Amino acid sequence: ERKQLYRLRREPARTVDGIDIKLYANAESREDVAEAHALGSAGIGLYRTEFLFLQRNEVPDEEEQFRAYRDVVLGMTGRTVTIRTLDLGADKADRTGLVMSDEPNPALGVRGVRLSLSRQALFETQLRAIVRASGYGPVRVLVPMVSCREEVVAVRKLLKRVIRDLNSSGHEIADHIPLGAMIEVPAAAIALPSFIGAVDFLSVGTNDLVQYLLAADRNNEALADLYSPLHPAVMRLLHAIIRTAHMRGKPVAVCGEMAGDAVFTPLLLSLGLTEFSLHPATLLEVRKAVRECDLADLRKRSSALLRARDREAIERWMHS
Numbered sequence: 001e002r003k004q005l006y007r008l009r010r011e012p013a014r015t016v017d018g019i020d021i022k023l024y025a026n027a028e029s030r031e032d033v034a035e036a037h038a039l040g041s042a043g044i045g046l047y048r049t050e051f052l053f054l055q056r057n058e059v060p061d062e063e064e065q066f067r068a069y070r071d072v073v074l075g076m077t078g079r080t081v082t083i084r085t086l087d088l089g090a091d092k093a094d095r096t097g098l099v100m101s102d103e104p105n106p107a108l109g110v111r112g113v114r115l116s117l118s119r120q121a122l123f124e125t126q127l128r129a130i131v132r133a134s135g136y137g138p139v140r141v142l143v144p145m146v147s148c149r150e151e152v153v154a155v156r157k158l159l160k161r162v163i164r165d166l167n168s169s170g171h172e173i174a175d176h177i178p179l180g181a182m183i184e185v186p187a188a189a190i191a192l193p194s195f196i197g198a199v200d201f202l203s204v205g206t207n208d209l210v211q212y213l214l215a216a217d218r219n220n221e222a223l224a225d226l227y228s229p230l231h232p233a234v235m236r237l238l239h240a241i242i243r244t245a246h247m248r249g250k251p252v253a254v255c256g257e258m259a260g261d262a263v264f265t266p267l268l269l270s271l272g273l274t275e276f277s278l279h280p281a282t283l284l285e286v287r288k289a290v291r292e293c294d295l296a297d298l299r300k301r302s303s304a305l306l307r308a309r310d311r312e313a314i315e316r317w318m319h320s
Ligand code: PEP
Pocket: 046, 048, 087, 184, 204, 205, 206, 207, 208, 209, 255, 256, 257
């Protein structure tokens, strides 16, 4: 069966009725990037930069970051690479002293873009490294933990300045570097129409979105049953995010674990999703699932999915 699956590495992620779905890869290591490339991913949809900052005593400088990002871009040979800016917080072990380690509630603390905006020099260094890597292939910048418009506007301003500086010092960089927001804070999802104009693309982080929407810690074993995307609130919110993005002509992917689990593929397609970002280990399984789906049929069934009243009803929908 693995062999059958492996044959799919050269096949398109195309539904039975002929619609192409984009399957990007999540990556954080050289191995992930090589595998994503070999398995025919559309590009990197989420490059997590945290690992560069963890398990060490000082922050990586611009040169080290630049080389790491450039290698990812070169490794993908012209396919799009989406680099997420630092998503550190007190929930991730850190020895560089960047993070406030004694926060009472790390998941609701100074993490993601909040940390970046509070450490402007550090953030600018990372943006410079990313922008320099754009000279080697298509790069997009993705910002984690966005909760309001002001944060996107602040990042855009900084990114513009970095681009201007690098241009004027003669660096070869891309003409256009799309800026995107992770949608993983419920407020950002609900208020999306008010700030979607400020971004070029979106990526839905269902790991955190489910955690914050259901007020259920993603790492708490005692809540493992409750912590599930199969909640009517999650269905409705995902549907609304995807619809808003498509109406405004902005690409939207789901990059949480949910996107990499083939049991959810028909459900996500039914909600209107056309772009997924997932770990390369599950890329072929999801591609196989996509190839077995009839998109027109699934879209017709979306109203029934949105009417499902509880988890059991959603599961019944999935198995019918
Ligand atoms: C998410 O929250 O769904 C996500 C992709 O980001 P992370 O798992 O790194 O928080």
